[in-house]
Amino acid sequence: MSESATESCSVTLEQEASMPELVIVTGMSGAGRTEAMHAFEDLGYFCIDNLPASMIGDLLTLKGMPGQPDANRKLAVVCDARNRDFFADLMCEIGELKEQGVDYRLLFLDADDDKLIARYKSSRRRHPMCNEGMTIGQGIQQERELLFSIKETANDIIDTTDMLPQELKKTIRSLFSEDDERAALTVTVYSFGFKHGAALDADIVMDVRFLPNPYYEPELKTLTGLDAPVRDFVLYRKETEEFQKKWRSLLDCVMPGYVAEGKQQLAIAIGCTGGQHRSVALAETTGEYLKAMGYRVSIAHRDLSLADTGKAGRAVR
Structure with a gap:
């Protein structure tokens, strides 16, 4: 991270006291991040998809964000392989969040390779790690290797291999909400x-x-x-x-x-x-x-x- 970016991410004691509850959602492409965002929206989180990891610290210092004007708003962001520098940037940002004492949780979504391949074939979308000449399986393997360290630092890991969308939402609610399901x-x-x-x-x-x-x-x-x-x-x-x-x-x-x-x-x-x-x-x-x-x-x-x-x-x- 550049020196100027580091400065913009610095947090005063007053800012830290008003920090929103932060959830960083990441994981394997095709493992259910879109459904996860829907679940967090239902829980009242202000959600941002496809956020460059290097902008997490800057985002936390913003005032008056739309959606929830109070200082104690909850925030969920998706960071993933669509931003090619995200792997190194996310590890750097996680380190800075820890140093600053920011209350955050890292949610990692995973699924078996066979299920991920099947999902990409049915959606007909290109896997973000697949360059020309690569198969979906090769792209998944490359992404899994790059994500190894991030997965090791995750607070919560959800395996969505055999999950229906409503089951994923129910699991996220059990992890991130104190309210009864009703x-x-x-x-x-x-x-x-x-x-x-x-x-x-x-x-x-x-x-x-x-x-x-x-x-x-x-x-x-x-x-x-x-x-x-x-x-x-x-x-x-x-x-x-x-x-x-x-x-x-x-x-x-x-x-x-x-x-x-x-x-x-x-x-x-x-x-x-x-x-x-x-x-x-x-x-x-x-x-x-x-x-x-x-x-x-x-x-x-x-x-x-x-x-x-x-x-x-x-x-x-």
């Missing part, structure tokens, strides 16, 4: 009225029009499912209690599957005729149930304002 799934539960249009953006739609309708009770007609009299009318009935048991059993069955598949967002829509009474009360209880199960949940009521304004809109909380 917290990775953002759930929106909202009520709606069928007469105002279907719930087109929902992953799960539950129709509760089979339940007795408070609308036909004069003292409840002008209230909503957020009001105690309507809520009690809807929830404390034999048919509703039976429905709730089976509805929650269904959620207990499907929700872990969505988490296992790596789904990040899920919309659950509960509909009644007008979106004022039954669906509102049951969206509230469904959302609270999922919150108690450890999911990140927001509750919304798409058509709740229609009774007063005639204009659709979501009341979100």
Whole structure:
């Protein structure tokens, strides 16, 4: 590294205190770095792909980077063989990070040679180490030799030979997140009225029009499912209690599957005729149930304002 580059990477005590959490992702070409970046993005990291290793130190001194403006932002960078000087530069940068006391982790992704060859053949991409006249296997062998020292210094090594993309994401989450897996799934539960249009953006739609309708009770007609009299009318009935048991059993069955598949967002829509009474009360209880199960949940009521304004809109909380 040049003298000027060394100077630009120097860190004062004040800068060091505000250093972001840094993950350097490297490893064999074709071992899953792109999927790894997606996983870190889902975890809230500011991600940079194909960063020259010599720029890591400079990057840490920048202020006001887009994405996460606070000083404690988390940063993940991919450094790989697309930058031909990366092998020597990365070892140099790692040494400097250690000297400066920067809190970083080096993640190395690996896979068997046969699997890497198969992946490159299926993608029809050129291996970055392959010069004219070289086979994919020769390029992989050359890269493996150059990466030997880097792999030896890695904090974490993931072998992706037999991994599906969602399995790699799950492994990265287990290594780099303290949150329960359920917290990775953002759930929106909202009520709606069928007469105002279907719930087109929902992953799960539950129709509760089979339940007795408070609308036909004069003292409840002008209230909503957020009001105690309507809520009690809807929830404390034999048919509703039976429905709730089976509805929650269904959620207990499907929700872990969505988490296992790596789904990040899920919309659950509960509909009644007008979106004022039954669906509102049951969206509230469904959302609270999922919150108690450890999911990140927001509750919304798409058509709740229609009774007063005639204009659709979501009341979100």
